Amino acid sequence: MNRPAFAFLLVTILSGATSIAQQPTPIEIETQPVATGVYMLIGDGGNIGVTIGQDGVAIIDDQYDRMSEKIRAAIGKLTGQPVSFVINTHWHGDHTGGNEAFGRTGSVIVAHDNVRRRMSVESVNAFTGDTNAAAPREALPIVTFDQAVTLHYNDDELEVVHVANAHTDGDAVIHFRQANVVHMGDVFFNGFYPFIDNNSGGTLAGMVAAADTVLARIDDRTRVIPGHGPLANKQDLQAYRDMLATVHERVSKLVAAGKSQDEVLAAKPTADFDARWGSGFFKPDVWVGRVYVELKRATQPQ
Numbered sequence: 001m002n003r004p005a006f007a008f009l010l011v012t013i014l015s016g017a018t019s020i021a022q023q024p025t026p027i028e029i030e031t032q033p034v035a036t037g038v039y040m041l042i043g044d045g046g047n048i049g050v051t052i053g054q055d056g057v058a059i060i061d062d063q064y065d066r067m068s069e070k071i072r073a074a075i076g077k078l079t080g081q082p083v084s085f086v087i088n089t090h091w092h093g094d095h096t097g098g099n100e101a102f103g104r105t106g107s108v109i110v111a112h113d114n115v116r117r118r119m120s121v122e123s124v125n126a127f128t129g130d131t132n133a134a135a136p137r138e139a140l141p142i143v144t145f146d147q148a149v150t151l152h153y154n155d156d157e158l159e160v161v162h163v164a165n166a167h168t169d170g171d172a173v174i175h176f177r178q179a180n181v182v183h184m185g186d187v188f189f190n191g192f193y194p195f196i197d198n199n200s201g202g203t204l205a206g207m208v209a210a211a212d213t214v215l216a217r218i219d220d221r222t223r224v225i226p227g228h229g230p231l232a233n234k235q236d237l238q239a240y241r242d243m244l245a246t247v248h249e250r251v252s253k254l255v256a257a258g259k260s261q262d263e264v265l266a267a268k269p270t271a272d273f274d275a276r277w278g279s280g281f282f283k284p285d286v287w288v289g290r291v292y293v294e295l296k297r298a299t300q301p302q
Helices: 003-015 065-076 099-104 113-119 204-215 234-256 261-266 284-298
Strands: 030-035 038-042 048-053 056-060 083-087 108-112 143-145 148-153 156-162 172-176 181-183 223-225
Touching (some): 048 156, 056 148, 083 099, 099 108, 204 234, 204 284, 223 234, 234 261, 234 284
Parallel strands (some): 083 108, 108 143, 181 223
Antiparallel strands (some): 030 038, 038 048, 048 056, 148 156, 172 181
């Protein structure tokens, strides 16, 4: 994902919007095979996972509403079957914006309890001050879960598991047991310092814990679909996890020592990671500043 696209994505994430003005340059869907019957669709918004087989079609996330017909067209090149299930990895509009379009045509939407809860009500974005309307009825998940749910589908077991307080408070990772594929949603930004939605319950410690949960269940042959960025493997996820954990430890120590935000920035706690992870929208100082604010807030009396 190039920098302008990532910047546009972040603005949309922060606004919580499910529909915003069309970008000047139309974005098409790229289809990447991942395993037998499993694909990753890359377009405008979060990466989409697709399973196709004798039971039908299920997708993981559905980007923005304006991409719905392009998503259908890309799937139509692979199969004539309709989309029976949509699994949302979390509530942000770049992953749930197509829910209404797919829900209207009969797709069963599945997500964590907190995804439906957050989508069901009007909210005010703490960054922009914008008011986000509640999602329409057709866009809401109709099957929700607390800890986990399994879809026995296309000769596979799609284990949908909640990982607590990571990118948000409603994140799910999806493990295709037979295909040996994992879709991680925005728990994993491959190649970028991640956006952690603290206002939706997200935490850096939760991101590390979620990565640990997935790493314990996969092997060197597992294909890992991140929420954003290129298709990955276990080694990529391990490097990401180690970066997050190291930055958490370094900034936590500086906060505990009473350092100010400016002093933490001056310490350059991400210097050895910036070449690999610092080329996205969050430049190193911006990301470190966000980490500092989160960890500093955690030390304050409630």
